[in-house]
Amino acid sequence: QQACYAASAVGYLTGRPGVCLVVSGPGFLHALGGMANATINCWPLIVIGGSSDRNQETMGAFQEFPQVEAGRLYNKLSVRPSSLEVIPAVIEKAVRTSIYGRPGSCYIDIPGDFVNLQVNKSSVKYVECCLPPPISMAEHSAVSKAASILTLSKQPLLIIGKGAAYSHAENNIRKLVDLCGLPFLPTPMAKGVVPDNHPNCVAAARSTALQHADVIVLLGARLNWILHFGLPPRFRQDVKVIQIDICAEELGNNVRPAAILLGDINAVTKQLLEEFSKRSFKYPSDSKWWKKLRVKMKDNEERSKGLALQKSLPMNYYTVFHHIRELIPKDCILVSEGANTMDIGRTMLPNYYPRQRLDAGTFGTMGVGLGFAIAAAMVAKDRAPGKQVVCIEGDSAFGFSGMEVETICRYNLPILIIVVNNSGIYTGLDANSWKEVLKLGNPAQYVPPVSLLPNSHYEEMMSAFGGKGYFVKTPEELQNALKASVTDKQTPSLINVMIDPQSERKKQEFPWLTRSNL
Numbered sequence: 203q204q205a206c207y208a209a210s211a212v213g214y215l216t217g218r219p220g221v222c223l224v225v226s227g228p229g230f231l232h233a234l235g236g237m238a239n240a241t242i243n244c245w246p247l248i249v250i251g252g253s254s255d256r257n258q259e260t261m262g263a264f265q266e267f268p269q270v271e272a273g274r275l276y277n278k279l280s281v282r283p284s285s286l287e288v289i290p291a292v293i294e295k296a297v298r299t300s301i302y303g304r305p306g307s308c309y310i311d312i313p314g315d316f317v318n319l320q321v322n323k324s325s326v327k328y329v330e331c332c333l334p335p336p337i338s339m340a341e342h343s344a345v346s347k348a349a350s351i352l353t354l355s356k357q358p359l360l361i362i363g364k365g366a367a368y369s370h371a372e373n374n375i376r377k378l379v380d381l382c383g384l385p386f387l388p389t390p391m392a393k394g395v396v397p398d399n400h401p402n403c404v405a406a407a408r409s410t411a412l413q414h415a416d417v418i419v420l421l422g423a424r425l426n427w428i429l430h431f432g433l434p435p436r437f438r439q440d441v442k443v444i445q446i447d448i449c450a451e452e453l454g455n456n457v458r459p460a461a462i463l464l465g466d467i468n469a470v471t472k473q474l475l476e477e478f479s480k481r482s483f484k485y486p487s488d489s490k491w492w493k494k495l496r497v498k499m500k501d502n503e504e505r506s507k508g509l510a511l512q513k514s515l516p517m518n519y520y521t522v523f524h525h526i527r528e529l530i531p532k533d534c535i536l537v538s539e540g541a542n543t544m545d546i547g548r549t550m551l552p553n554y555y556p557r558q559r560l561d562a563g564t565f566g567t568m569g570v571g572l573g574f575a576i577a578a579a580m581v582a583k584d585r586a587p588g589k590q591v592v593c594i595e596g597d598s599a600f601g602f603s604g605m606e607v608e609t610i611c612r613y614n615l616p617i618l619i620i621v622v623n624n625s626g627i628y629t630g631l632d633a634n635s636w637k638e639v640l641k642l643g644n645p646a647q648y649v650p651p652v653s654l655l656p657n658s659h660y661e662e663m664m665s666a667f668g669g670k671g672y673f674v675k676t677p678e679e680l681q682n683a684l685k686a687s688v689t690d691k692q693t694p695s696l697i698n699v700m701i702d703p704q705s706e707r708k709k710q711e712f713p714w715l716t717r718s719n720l
Contacts, residue, residue: 203232204606205233206233212581226266227266230273235569237249238276238307243564256313256315269309277306280308280311281311287321298332304452337466339469345463355416357414358384359385361388362375362389378478379402384402387403390548397552406502417442417444424452425443425457432456445463446465446471510524511524519546529681538593538594541598541627570603572593572606572610573606576617591616593620597660607694611669619664621660621698625653625657631650659698671697673698
């Protein structure tokens with residue numbers, strides 16, 4: 203499962219499919235999570251799975267399972283080569299399918315009896331590697347219409363999705379933001395396409411921006427649960443949506459667009475730039491809309507700052523993230539998963555560069571953290587030696603893939619894991635409360651199902667495999683552990699940060715939506 207998550211992250215970070223090799227039956231089934239996660243996130247992936255011998259089908263063969271049929275539900279392509287001779291053509295089709303159009307996962311099934319078969323080399327159908335994905339552009343009339351709608355907007359908003367990050371559209375989107383003076387809001391993995399510290403970033407006023415914008419430009423973002431489907435009460439009833447997407451089937455989902463621009467995000471953004479360069483449009487920075495957004499941003503930032511500077515012990519989430527933000531490298535790759543840990547971390551930890559944040563994504567998948575971190579470290583090793591990966595985990599999220607600490611130490615990867623430990627899922631019990639509950643009787647009957655063992659020493663797992671582990675309870679201990687871990691890039695580290703088991707997010711305007719961040 204972790205190998206499949208890692209391979210999918212390689213696909214997102216490089217634009218070429220990572221490849222995961224799995225055994226038959228249960229091995230294939232464990233990889234389904236990674237296949238589904240890749241397809242729903244629109245990341246290229248290829249999974250190659252062994253399967254039972256063809257002449258043993260329906261006989262109850264070892265690990266026999268209808269893998270090709272099962273794979274069709276989770277993949278863009280699920281296929282078994284009909285012979286050894288056609289394997290190169292099948293591989294080429296899988297690579298091409300995974301990266302053309304909307305990216306996704308592909309599965310190739312290799313029966314066990316193929317392994318020892320022999321064929322005449324001259325009969326093998328070799329094919330050339332596929333060409334890079336074709337770059338499609340929007341119709342000129344659609345671009346012109348979108349520009350006209352945006353020009354007349356009183357309260358515009360750009361929403362940048364991870365499709366823009368995958369498309370490497372950062373330079374053109376930054377130019378569009380600067381040229382037109384538009385406020386923008388990144389979705390979680392689009393953070394850094396335009397730096398979070400850009401003055402036009404309104405992430406700190408997310409709810410206000412979404413609820414009151416009259417024209418929204420979707421740049422590679424989908425109106426799914428992450429954006430509340432584009433529907434009231436989180437959006438205006440009469441909001442005009444300009445939708446830019448590479449997938450025609452996505453256009454019009456949940457909200458009928460005022461303008462549709464079908465094409466590659468980077469290419470279409472360039473078309474918009476060219477159109478606006480003719481119109482000399484600049485949204486006024488002193489408008490009532492900007493003033494409203496800035497007031498809300500300041501209010502939310504001050505509330506978060508107040509929580510971050512609290513001196514009480516145990517620490518809360520905001521205090522922990524405040525110190526992490528101050529000490530981790532600005533160019534590190536951030537991996538984040540958990541409930542409150544991921545949600546609060548998204549607001550507290552800025553990203554300055556594209557494709558340097560990986561999290562639970564569109565599928566909301568828990569358990570991806572260490573696999574993603576390993577993939578990011580391996581890609582960085584090839585493309586940006588010296589870059590550090592910081593993986594921030596909730597304690598429950600860490601439980602899904604904690605043994606990958608051994609993989610990290612085995613390959614001596616430059617990964618810093620920070621476990622934000624509240625002894626539970628959302629909330630837990632402190633040591634004293636735990637003892638009181640145990641007095642009631644059988645723990646299976648009386649311990650709340652969201653509670654984990656208090657004061658669990660996850661850092662000892664890292665130490666056991668040769669890395670460095672830190673158990674911290676105070677801001678000073680956290681600062682010292684962070685400084686040591688960031689300085690020593692040659693040794694993997696794990697900082698186990700104990701926080702108040704009852705620590706929560708600051709109160710939300712729409713508390714019923716917090717469950718969507720699981």
